[in-house]
Amino acid sequence: MKRQKSRLLPLLAVAALFPESFGAFVFGEAPSPPRLILIKVDGLSPLVLDAAINPSDAATDRLPHPELFREAHLQLRSVLKRDRLLPNIEAYFYRSGVRSSMYCATLPLSSPSWAVIDTGQRGIVKSNSYFNRFTGELTSYLDQLRESLSVVKGAGRTTALWQLDLLEIPLVSDFFPEGQVWTSIQPFYRKRPTDQLSSLGKSLITRGEQSKNPLRLIKRHVADSAYGADYPERNDQALASLAGRKVLETGLEGKERYDFLSVLFASVDHQFHVDPHYENILSWLMRVDDWIGEILSAVEQSERRDSTLVVLMSDHGLDFDPVRLNYSFPINRWLREAEFGGHTVLAPVVEDTEHALTVPVRGVDFTRIYESLESAFGSAVLHGEKGYATAYTDNTGNPRFDAYLRNSDLNRLHLVMLEVLRCRKHPDILGRIFPEFTSAFAAVKEWLGPEIQESLGAASGLLDMARRLSADADAVRRLTDESAACRRVASALERLAAIPVEKEAWLKWARRGFRIPELIPKGYFGQNNTAQQLQSYVTGWETPPEERWKSETRYRNVNYTKLFPAVQATSGNSSGNSRPFHFFSMTLPVKLLADQADRAIQQAIWLVFPSAEALILESEEGEILYRPLQALEFVGNDIRQTPIGDPSRDPLGYSRLADRWMLPREWADESTRDDNEWQLVPLILSDLFRDNFRMTSGLAAGSGNESLAREFHFSRQTPDFRVWTFRGWNVNSNSHTPGGSHGNFTELDVKTIFSVWGGGSFPLRRGELVSGAFLTSDIVPTLLSVLRQSSPNAGSRPEGGSKGKIIPILSPVTR
Numbered sequence: 001m002k003r004q005k006s007r008l009l010p011l012l013a014v015a016a017l018f019p020e021s022f023g024a025f026v027f028g029e030a031p032s033p034p035r036l037i038l039i040k041v042d043g044l045s046p047l048v049l050d051a052a053i054n055p056s057d058a059a060t061d062r063l064p065h066p067e068l069f070r071e072a073h074l075q076l077r078s079v080l081k082r083d084r085l086l087p088n089i090e091a092y093f094y095r096s097g098v099r100s101s102m103y104c105a106t107l108p109l110s111s112p113s114w115a116v117i118d119t120g121q122r123g124i125v126k127s128n129s130y131f132n133r134f135t136g137e138l139t140s141y142l143d144q145l146r147e148s149l150s151v152v153k154g155a156g157r158t159t160a161l162w163q164l165d166l167l168e169i170p171l172v173s174d175f176f177p178e179g180q181v182w183t184s185i186q187p188f189y190r191k192r193p194t195d196q197l198s199s200l201g202k203s204l205i206t207r208g209e210q211s212k213n214p215l216r217l218i219k220r221h222v223a224d225s226a227y228g229a230d231y232p233e234r235n236d237q238a239l240a241s242l243a244g245r246k247v248l249e250t251g252l253e254g255k256e257r258y259d260f261l262s263v264l265f266a267s268v269d270h271q272f273h274v275d276p277h278y279e280n281i282l283s284w285l286m287r288v289d290d291w292i293g294e295i296l297s298a299v300e301q302s303e304r305r306d307s308t309l310v311v312l313m314s315d316h317g318l319d320f321d322p323v324r325l326n327y328s329f330p331i332n333r334w335l336r337e338a339e340f341g342g343h344t345v346l347a348p349v350v351e352d353t354e355h356a357l358t359v360p361v362r363g364v365d366f367t368r369i370y371e372s373l374e375s376a377f378g379s380a381v382l383h384g385e386k387g388y389a390t391a392y393t394d395n396t397g398n399p400r401f402d403a404y405l406r407n408s409d410l411n412r413l414h415l416v417m418l419e420v421l422r423c424r425k426h427p428d429i430l431g432r433i434f435p436e437f438t439s440a441f442a443a444v445k446e447w448l449g450p451e452i453q454e455s456l457g458a459a460s461g462l463l464d465m466a467r468r469l470s471a472d473a474d475a476v477r478r479l480t481d482e483s484a485a486c487r488r489v490a491s492a493l494e495r496l497a498a499i500p501v502e503k504e505a506w507l508k509w510a511r512r513g514f515r516i517p518e519l520i521p522k523g524y525f526g527q528n529n530t531a532q533q534l535q536s537y538v539t540g541w542e543t544p545p546e547e548r549w550k551s552e553t554r555y556r557n558v559n560y561t562k563l564f565p566a567v568q569a570t571s572g573n574s575s576g577n578s579r580p581f582h583f584f585s586m587t588l589p590v591k592l593l594a595d596q597a598d599r600a601i602q603q604a605i606w607l608v609f610p611s612a613e614a615l616i617l618e619s620e621e622g623e624i625l626y627r628p629l630q631a632l633e634f635v636g637n638d639i640r641q642t643p644i645g646d647p648s649r650d651p652l653g654y655s656r657l658a659d660r661w662m663l664p665r666e667w668a669d670e671s672t673r674d675d676n677e678w679q680l681v682p683l684i685l686s687d688l689f690r691d692n693f694r695m696t697s698g699l700a701a702g703s704g705n706e707s708l709a710r711e712f713h714f715s716r717q718t719p720d721f722r723v724w725t726f727r728g729w730n731v732n733s734n735s736h737t738p739g740g741s742h743g744n745f746t747e748l749d750v751k752t753i754f755s756v757w758g759g760g761s762f763p764l765r766r767g768e769l770v771s772g773a774f775l776t777s778d779i780v781p782t783l784l785s786v787l788r789q790s791s792p793n794a795g796s797r798p799e800g801g802s803k804g805k806i807i808p809i810l811s812p813v814t815r
Contacts, residue, residue: 004270023325027046032304034761034787036176038311038631040117040186042110043742044285045317046102046753053090064321072278076286085286088293088622097757098765098809103668103680105775106687108270108316108742109142109158109397111187113752114778115264117315118171120190120780120804122686123147126717127164127347133404134455134716135485136389136523140348141187142396156474157419160187167693167708172780176260182246184239184568186264207765238263239292255684256304259749265291265436269318273636273739276320280404285561297405306759309786313779314753319399319727320740327573328462329580331401331731332370335391341539343391344376346523376540377414383421387522388414394719397743398730402719405560407526408533409443412555414520415541416440419548420510432549434503445497447527456710458488461709468706478623482713491522523696529720531588531606534560534632559583564723584608584650586721587689592639594619597625599661606632609651612644618686623661626682652678658717665805668773678745688722693716728812754779756809762786763811770808778804786810 051060057333060066076085084090093099105122106112115125130139141160157165164171171188173181183189219753243263251257267706272282293311299308335343369389371378390411395401416437423429435744462483469475496519500506521766529537542554564581572578587605592661594614600620607614613629628650630642653676662670725731730741742749754774758764781804 011808012748019344023343025688032256033259034308035256035304035308035759035786036263036311036783036803037257037295037299037308038172038259039295040114040262040264041268041288041314041753042266043272043318044266044288044314045748046099046751047299047317047748048281048312049086049089049285049753052086052282053084053094061096064549065323067324068207069278070615072282076279085282086289088289088296089312091753092296092757094309096766097312097755098768098772099753099755100770100807100809101672101772102752102754102776102779103672104316104684104752105664105777106398107684108749108752109743111117112313114187115160115164116776117779118173119164119169119170120777121169121521121688124167124692125160126692127402129392129394129743130159130163130248130717131346131404132713133391133525133528133718134451134523134712135482135489136346137482137485138348138375138392140396143348153660154200156472158187161190161477163714166713166732169467169633172783173260173262173518175784180257180259181486182258183261183262184243184264186262192642195755207603235622236267236291237287239263239265240294244294244298244362247295247302254304254653263295271739272318273319275739276318276740277322281322284809305757308760309756309758309762309783311779311783311813312753312755312757315776316742317748317751318740318742319744319748320575320747321728324574324728326398326728326730326732326739326741327580328732329567329568329569329725331393331395335393336372336374337372339558340563341391341537342372342376343539344372344375344378344387344389345370345720346389347390350396359370361589374540377418381418382545383418383516386524392525393729393731396686397489398732398741399727399733400722400724401723402722403490403560404525404719405522405529405534405537408445408536408538409440409447409550410520410526411538412514413437413440413444413554415538417514417519421513421516422545424513427507427511430507432712436502436553439469439504441499444526445562448493448497451527452490452497455490455493455710457705458709458712459490459706461703461707461712462486464703465706465709486508486712489521489524491584492518493524495519504559517751528718531561531586534720535562535634555570560721561586561606561608565608577726577728578723579610582724582726583611583614584721584723585685585689588639592637596641599623603686605685607651612649612651615641616682616685618717622797623663624667624682624686625659625661626657627659628652651752652676652681654681655680665775666801668775672747672751672773674730679747680750681745684745684750710765752776754807760787764809765811773803774807778807779802782809 047059047062050057050061051066051069053075055070060069063069073085077083088554104113107126109128112125115124123140128141130137130141132138139159142157161171171190181191183191212570213814222610240263243261246258246261247256249257265288268281268284268288296310299310301304302308312327315401332347335345336341338339342683344618369387371386373380375381375384375388375390377390379383381384390406392403392404393401416433419433420430420437460483462479466483467478469479497517498508535558537560538555540556541548541560542556544554549552554771562585564584567579567581569578569580573580585605585607588606590601590604592603593601597617598618600615602620603618605615605616605618612634614631615625615627615632617625619625627641628644628647630644633640644650648660650658654671657667657670664683665688666678671679671681671683691714693711723731725746727744727746740748754776756764785806786809
């Protein structure tokens, strides 16, 4: 029955899409099935594209220094003797296509944004990297060299895609028949890209050169990929030619093979980051227009032209200034300083520093540890060791970072254990250490026991999943590896939990000696820190070694909830602002605020600005409330909120929207309606902080242990807090960044492109801009609605999660 149903679906799709041709199909003259082509341009803002199409439009004034843009546009037209700089995009997507005002439904970073666009589901992928605070595993989703090589060697998916597959969330490509899908290399794709790598190899490595020394060519290619300024252009140019050929490629039966094609151009994003002067940006857009024209030319030659739908889209924009540099506050370096915690820092990419444990390899980034000379756990301390990372930051995009800190209680216990080793031959001092050890150990054991049990249950659930997916070798490998890592860490933690607490037994244990890595594994961060822990986070000893245990012994503490908003640079950035950080944010326990809300709430987010604070609440029905505050204080087991006196002091400028429960779509409409500098903040933060494993509850198959495994996997990816910078400040490792950044909440960051052209079979609202604010989570349901077909191997669109809205891109049909 299932087999018959899968055969029937394409017939029903054809009948629904082309009723006038269905009779011909039945009698042997089959019409072309609908085809979807996605052209993705990473990092392209519609504000820039609109201005490039029509620089005289008033909307161009929304760009920074619009007079410079118009001047550059006029100069290029004059030099090139062209009336239009982007003839293909203008003709197909502006005059003959339909557009909408599209905004990011999640953080405007590549991996999170493409995950939403490719699935229609919000809030699964939260950043550009994967970090597990239990096992210490770290992978960058943007490490395309490593990901591509692993896929070529047999991996069934990218690391980013694995996050979706764990929750059994299909990509839009999964709704098309297997074997009729072609996708270029991007964060989320399934088919092994051997043809693309082969094509790129000819263009990027050999450049047509005949050589008997392939090693020399590969070495040059790797160097070019890291240092060659024109590498992205050559990459995208080769990709455009390949995509055009794929449009026309035929199968054994002589018919055009692919029903779904997706191609990602990354060079525009690269150019904005490197050098956003308008002459350069417009030159790159002209190249992109040529590449898109190459694909559209193939569509025009295609026998399936009339049944082809082509979508031009972007994942996010970029906030940039063509005449000012962005200044940097290199967060990983500062975290190694005592003022910021003296952390040894885990990083996914190479940093220009002499303290790397590994030697940077040209052209390749990989996980490394940067030792702090101030670390209270490092080799500078007696019995300390290298490799004890206590901080990790995900700072891709530049104007923000997610901070993962090792649990403060675990730091405290680690410090006391080092003291035990230092003083283990002095029974009198051990006796004075014992009460502090007992106190520190008890604080850790409150959460350690449950975490050990959860990790062992997750390890079993991962193996259950591996047995159920035994036909998927890549899934089995990933699941068994993670299960083994969970058991390995749990085994060490069981030894830690077994330390005796009776004094005589403890003294015997202490005098015997021990190795801390066998009890506290390197890479293990423990439970997330609470707000109270972050207000008094333990980073080391205040009392010097020679004075410890003689009288009161004090720890060195950092208040991270107030630290970043209070930071002031010695000099201002190019805009004159000496405050790098805009706000600190973290979740609060819902139970502490339950009696202060007029409805049941599922999450609460605390924001701390330099001169004010705020609270974002999300109800169980998905409504969002924003409340600016003068202060938020912890009083025992309660939270005290002090209202802000002057509405004009609202740090986000949302005073007219304050204390109103609104659904996400209302926030999209309201916060983008005015010329507000900060847009969609409550909507995006609610999505970022929401538990991703609960977004699709009940969708994924498997046992209760499997559900536990998924929850454990995703909950251990949660950062302790997130921090955003003011415009003109970045948090990367370079002192000055000439280009733009993304990941903030400006219109240039959060507004994206969604423009559709289709052949004659699609009654599009051609030449129109659909009114209203739409979210990137609306794209998949809109396209599936227009095509009226789903993949036989994926079934219908899953229930649950965030349901998107269908954008009215079709004209009303007259019957």
